[in-house]
């Protein structure tokens with residue numbers, strides 16, 4: 001009897017503790033603005049709802065205690081915030097966005113392993129982007145306009161969308177863990193020197209590559225929709241594993257390009273457009289290409305083109321070369 005009531009008391013105490021841990025402050029749609037406002041939710045291991053921190057005037061903000069947010073966490077539009085940290089935050093079921101902070105230097109997310117979407121954008125002072133616990137489950141990622149030279153700890157196997165743009169100090173990026181993308185890969189304007197690779201990526205929906213020094217997609221097999229390459233600095237473009245493009249392929253204004261190699265490509269569901277690649281003297285490397293459902297449009301200063309396997313060009317062919325040695 002004594003024992004029983006003791007157990008009952010212990011149970012009663014834990015129930016009270018639990019109720020405190022998940023009290024009324026732990027849910028809803030809240031707009032904290034100060035460190036004091038954030039301290040009010042520090043006992044919420046799970047926050048049910050969304051948190052918007054807009055235009056805070058604090059220099060340092062720490063989201064203590066919270067391990068999971070069932071909605072979004074958005075921290076945006078401050079000219080004063082230097083450092084944001086969420087030391088225990090593991091999961092954001094919605095969007096995690098840090099955006100539009102003039103002087104933000106640090107974003108510490110040491111425990112983060114999952115978010116539906118991650119946006120780090122318009123953060124011209126942010127130099128380090130890292131996910132020490134491994135951000136291994138994330139559908140879409142956008143990293144735009146930061147000072148970071150690299151990103152470490154991003155490790156999903158499948159993704160929808162990945163956008164990397166206007167990061168002027170980014171020199172090298174390997175999206176090495178990703179095998180499949182159901183959406184878009186958009187890599188543009190990261191200075192002139194980005195060496196980009198997705199070394200295990202086999203399928204994606206669409207892609208745009210602009211201003212790259214190197215591109216390495218050694219096992220890419222299928223592009224469901226469009227793929228384009230504009231104003232890149234590389235001399236050779238090899239996509240020898242690529243078999244099928246569902247939409248259009250565009251290769252334009254790549255001023256140093258001298259060689260293309262698409263050894264396995266047999267079908268393009270849209271158009272093939274190759275134009276204004278000033279150093280490209282031969283359009284070849286398409287030894288298996290037999291079907292193009294749109295137009296083949298080739299323009300430039302090439303002396304030679306070779307598509308030995310071509311049988312079916314539904315949209316017709318347009319050839320324009322300024323070369324004087326072209327044999328036709």
Ligand SMILES: *[C@@H]1O[C@H](CO)[C@@H](O)[C@H](O)[C@H]1NC(C)=O
Pocket residue numbers: 055076077078079100
């Ligand atoms: C960015 O933040 C500044 C400062 O708070 C604000 O005035 C501006 O409207 C914000 N811009 C966007 C696009 O949210």
Ligand SMILES: *[C@@H]1O[C@H](CO)[C@@H](O)[C@H](O)[C@H]1NC(C)=O
Pocket residue numbers: 253255276
């Ligand atoms: C061809 O390339 C040059 C140099 O990059 C550029 O100035 C021009 O606008 C391009 N032409 C077209 C039609 O894209």
